[in-house]
Amino acid sequence: MRSVIRVLIAEDVRILREALVALLGYEEDIEVVAQVETGDAIVPTALAHRPDVAVLDIDLPMLDGLTAAADLHARLPECRVLILTALGRPSNLRRGVEAHVSGFMLKDSRPQDLVNAIRDVAAGRRVVDQQLAFTALSFAASPLTDREADVLRLTGAGAAPRDIAKDLHLSYGTVRNYLASAVTKLNARTRQDAVRIATEAGWL
Secondary structure (H helix, E strand, O other): OOOOEEEEEEOOOHHHHHHHHHHHHOOOOEEEEEEEOOHHHHHHHHHHHOOOEEEEOOOOOOOOHHHHHHHHHHHOOOOEEEEEEOOOOHHHHHHHHHOOOOEEEEOOOOHHHHHHHHHHHHOOOOEEOHHHHHHHHHOOOOOOOHHHHHHHHHHHOOOOHHHHHHHHOOOHHHHHHHHHHHHHHOOOOOHHHHHHHHHHOOOO
């Protein structure tokens, strides 16, 4: 007899969250032991219920799903994470790998594919939606250095160069040089245009 897979679901859209709970409720070998609607509730809820698999959305209030996934791996490494998202960006896939995510599925996946993905992740296998994997492979490698990407990412979040310099322990002039270099490499008109180009390409 197959052991029961204990699942936590994190999704802020109530109708979707309840639909997932109902869907998984039909499976004899899967039990939803907890559900949350904000990212900051993921780790404490997981510690309380000890799920085998956490199915997480990325775009959650309070804390995004990928940041929560990294925290969850650090606090409860035996709980495997399956990201279920509408945001099929290559950059999210890379962040997921860094956060020790075991699987990535898009929200328009077939219900049975999601059920199978939960079983595969619980068994220790990795699962990546084919459409997302193809999209990630189709993007060119980033021309930006790690520091240029860091500076652009903070610029996109609204930080001023002097604040970025302080956060990254760099001089103001060095930050300006990184920004100028990134704009040139991306053939962008402005810093914000460079942020847009890099984000759309999955480089941030």
